[in-house]
Amino acid sequence: MEKDEKILHHSLSVRLFHWSLVLGFLPAGFTGVLLFLRPFGDDMMHLAMQIHIAGAWIMTIGCVLFFVLCPGRVARFWQEIFHWTKDDIDWMKVSGGYPHKILLGREIEVPPMGKINSGQKLMGIMVFFGGFIIIITGLVLYVALPLVPKEIAWYADKIHLIVGIALFLCVVGGHIPLGIYNWPEFVSMFGSGLLSKKHAEKHHPLWMDEIEKVK
């Protein structure tokens, strides 16, 4: 029987960074929605704010460490998310075939993808810019509120709210369900970082040119 070879899909630094986003962004996002809707009393809302701030710090420190310690991986991420071809447009037109698979129970032909698919590229662009914006505006609101002009504080508040909620909805409504649906990829990101070569050949055919045998 042929051995099922493994590919290092996500290195340890990437997995740790992703964990920091999970442990930072998700609590900050949930409490952010609570802070917006204010459904509870003062004590509960105060606790939500403390969790929001703690989550924001985890996410910010994770991002800074990743950018400083893994610039090569950041550059690769840039290359991946901003490299769009006609295949990506065609992939987006059929939503990667996910509605057919999930709702109709049948598979359709989809254009070949690299390490990440077009939906993940779009998500990557949103996370990159959205994350940057919510971190900067959040810092303005948290550490610089008495120092900045009211106009900047007002815009920082509104931008933090709108971008934060949009990003949270995309992550909770799209990224997480689809991540769990693609179970081998989910296990790879949260656990070993490995992916079977057979799976990669089927789902990431273009990526096969970018990998090399370990000596």
Place this chain on the structure above:
Amino acid sequence: MQYDYKEKEVKINRREFLGFIGVLTAAIWSGLYAVTDVFVDRTKYIKMRTAGLYQDDEKQAARQSHKNKSLMNMYKSLNFSPTSPLAEELFHTHYIDRSVL
């Protein structure tokens, strides 16, 4: 961790590097320009507001409240004095620290 394949080393060509630096510079430059603009505007408005208040002050015939006849008439007609408990109750304001949210 045992694996058979890994990704090739990242290679960034000159065009990508210049593009990245260009976008970064443009973003930082525009951001700083916008923020500086707001600060300059704020300083301008504060100075204009201060000048307006001084101008109003100079135009006033009675610049102190105890010399303001209309105010003194009000106290007289309502039969209480500026430092009385009723004046305290009606006009005194309290400081609220709003710097800590």
